[in-house]
Amino acid sequence: MTTAGGTPLFLLEFGDxxxxxxxxTTSLFILALVFTLLxxxxxxxxxxxxxxxxxxxxxxxxxLSEMRFRRFMAIACGLASMGAVVTGDLFxxxxxxxxxxxxxVGIVAAVKSRHVQNAAYQYGLVALAATVLLFGGSAMVxxxxxxxSLPILATGTLPAVPLAVKxxxxxxxxGEGMAPFYAAKAEMFRAPxxxxxxxxxxxxxxxxxxxxxxVVQL
Amino acid sequence: xxxxxxxxxxxDFDNLMPLFAAACAxxxxxxxxxxxxxxxxxxxxxxxxxxxxPLDPYDRGGPPFSRAEIRLQYPNNSPTAGYVTAxxxxxxxxxxxxTLHTGTTIVAHPGGILDEILYNTRGLDTVVETAxxxxxxxxxxxxxxxxxx
Amino acid sequence: MIGQYYSWGLLVVxxxxxxxxxxxxxxxxxxxxLLLIDLVEIPSLGFIALxxxxxxxALILPGLVVGIAELFALSQIYLVKEGLQDxxxxxxxxxxxQRSPAPLVLSSILVVYGVILSGFTGGAIAALGLIxxxxxxxxxxxxxxxxxxxxxxxxxxxxAFFVFMFLPEYWYAALMxxxxxxxxxxxxxxxLVGTMWGEQA
Numbered sequence: 001m002t003t004a005g006g007t008p009l010f011l012l013e014f015g016d017x018x019x020x021x022x023x024x025t026t027s028l029f030i031l032a033l034v035f036t037l038l039x040x041x042x043x044x045x046x047x048x049x050x051x052x053x054x055x056x057x058x059x060x061x062x063x064l065s066e067m068r069f070r071r072f073m074a075i076a077c078g079l080a081s082m083g084a085v086v087t088g089d090l091f092x093x094x095x096x097x098x099x100x101x102x103x104x105v106g107i108v109a110a111v112k113s114r115h116v117q118n119a120a121y122q123y124g125l126v127a128l129a130a131t132v133l134l135f136g137g138s139a140m141v142x143x144x145x146x147x148x149s150l151p152i153l154a155t156g157t158l159p160a161v162p163l164a165v166k167x168x169x170x171x172x173x174x175g176e177g178m179a180p181f182y183a184a185k186a187e188m189f190r191a192p193x194x195x196x197x198x199x200x201x202x203x204x205x206x207x208x209x210x211x212x213x214x215v216v217q218l
Numbered sequence: 219x220x221x222x223x224x225x226x227x228x229x230d231f232d233n234l235m236p237l238f239a240a241a242c243a244x245x246x247x248x249x250x251x252x253x254x255x256x257x258x259x260x261x262x263x264x265x266x267x268x269x270x271x272p273l274d275p276y277d278r279g280g281p282p283f284s285r286a287e288i289r290l291q292y293p294n295n296s297p298t299a300g301y302v303t304a305x306x307x308x309x310x311x312x313x314x315x316x317t318l319h320t321g322t323t324i325v326a327h328p329g330g331i332l333d334e335i336l337y338n339t340r341g342l343d344t345v346v347e348t349a350x351x352x353x354x355x356x357x358x359x360x361x362x363x364x365x366x367x
Numbered sequence: 368m369i370g371q372y373y374s375w376g377l378l379v380v381x382x383x384x385x386x387x388x389x390x391x392x393x394x395x396x397x398x399x400x401l402l403l404i405d406l407v408e409i410p411s412l413g414f415i416a417l418x419x420x421x422x423x424x425a426l427i428l429p430g431l432v433v434g435i436a437e438l439f440a441l442s443q444i445y446l447v448k449e450g451l452q453d454x455x456x457x458x459x460x461x462x463x464x465q466r467s468p469a470p471l472v473l474s475s476i477l478v479v480y481g482v483i484l485s486g487f488t489g490g491a492i493a494a495l496g497l498i499x500x501x502x503x504x505x506x507x508x509x510x511x512x513x514x515x516x517x518x519x520x521x522x523x524x525x526x527a528f529f530v531f532m533f534l535p536e537y538w539y540a541a542l543m544x545x546x547x548x549x550x551x552x553x554x555x556x557x558x559l560v561g562t563m564w565g566e567q568a
Binding site for chain 2: 013015017065069089092102105109112119129140149152168
């Protein structure tokens with residue numbers, strides 16, 4: 001039962017889906033857990049607009065309901081990334097990744113600004129397109145190897161997964177986490193509410209680190 | 219600088235979708251080139267069709283409250299797998315015994331192989347799936363109410 | 368038997384995916400992008416269906432639900448971002464339907480039939496009855512009741528899941544709990560859409 005992430009320390013068995021805490025996935029899990037707790041505990045920051053050339057500045061008012069909604073989305077995003085890093089089933093991993101994607105969109109979409117909402121819409125389109133690759137990729141893995149369980153795929157006794165299928169899964173995760181788009185992601189940081197927006201970046205980093213481990217053992 | 223131009227192109231989020239879609243199209247084209255893929259014959263939950271059974275597309279194998287033979291990933295983790303597959307509600311049991319057309323409505327009745335997979339052996343998938351549904355509806359209704367106020 | 372046709376089926380689906388993604392790459396209009404994404408979701412179901420086992424049928428349901436859910440959220444974001452929220456949406460303004468007990472009778476038939484069917488399909492049918500009622504009555508009813516029912520069914524569902532996992536000998540109770548839970552859940556979710564639609568009229 002040794003996988004690319006090491007020998008499992010602890011297995012949680014839900015029928016066909018076995019959640020495995022290997023040293024690698026456990027460290028990612030703890031990282032996600034710590035940041036989720038931080039989001040729960042932290043108080044939202046307030047953004048200041050400073051008018052250049054004068055002493056004038058103003059605080060942006062953010063409604064309480066918006067903050068509560070975004071905190072809820074950030075916590076959901078943290079839970080989803082915890083699930084995504086420890087799950088031991090390929091299709092389940094894809095579902096958790098899709099959950100991370102929609103939570104990221106939710107964190108940003110609640111902001112009352114036309115510009116930010118436009119960005120959220122575009123990210124949502126990318127995330128939705130990425131589910132096609134994720135589900136398609138995992139279905140093709142099941143067809144070519146006969147299983148979706150990652151520990152069994154890691155044993156190496158099954159036929160190799162075609163390279164294009166691996167690319168499907170990697171590009172799909174990139175689209176959900178918007179990993180290659182950090183340049184454009186700066187737009188998100190213009191959205192007020194720092195502790196919650198951090199969750200967008202952290203979750204995409206975590207699912208990307210996990211998909212490397214997943215694809216290596218396919 | 220080429221990097222500067224790429225970065226400027228990427229920073230406009232209107233360009234994200236075309237870029238990602240183009241990448242997807244290239245990957246799918248790559249997959250077409252690398253066809254054929256060998257189908258692995260020893261699949262989980264294989265499909266068997268018995269056209270004479272009144273339960274046709276999902277012939278459940280055995281009377282209710284007995285155990286049907288299914289091929290799952292980890293038999294040790296689901297000791298009662300197979301009971302849900304064989305189960306019929308009294309209503310569908312009545313339909314199956316009187317007509318040959320229970321198959322047309324069979325997915326809607328509790329029990330059967332789909333319920334076995336969705337609730338029991340791969341139950342976590344369905345939990346995550348409903349969580350996605352819940353989050354999407356939360357976003358939709360929050361934005362809807364914010365807009366209507 | 369599936370094996371020899373698998374690659375041919377894959378060829379067709381992949382060509383469809385390439386065509387869909389290529390169209391998406393050239394499209395500039397935001398609404399058309401949303402519609403094209405809905406189109407691209409179909410090849411993704413095709414990939415799963417080509418697996419050709421009972422597992423594939425069970426995997427299609429999550430695939431379909433994820434697509435629909437995200438499409439719903441995105442369409443709401445689109446409405447807000449384009450400022451289209453205040454436009455009046457026409458409900459069913461048919462005099463006969465509004466004044467007579469017909470919608471009530473029709474929807475209760477649908478709801479009862481849906482409850483008999485139970486499960487996912489039953490939920491959809493019962494929800495159709497409720498949506499019709501909300502549309503015809505031209506008034507928003509208590510959203511809180513719907514949300515409460517949705518939350519309760521969620522709890523029922525999760526409880527059923529844990530019974531399946533940790534007390535497998537009570538599988539029958541878990542099956543019934545999950546079937547009723549998903550019935551109420553689908554009903555409330557779809558009825559919520561119905562009220563959202565009706566409220567704006």
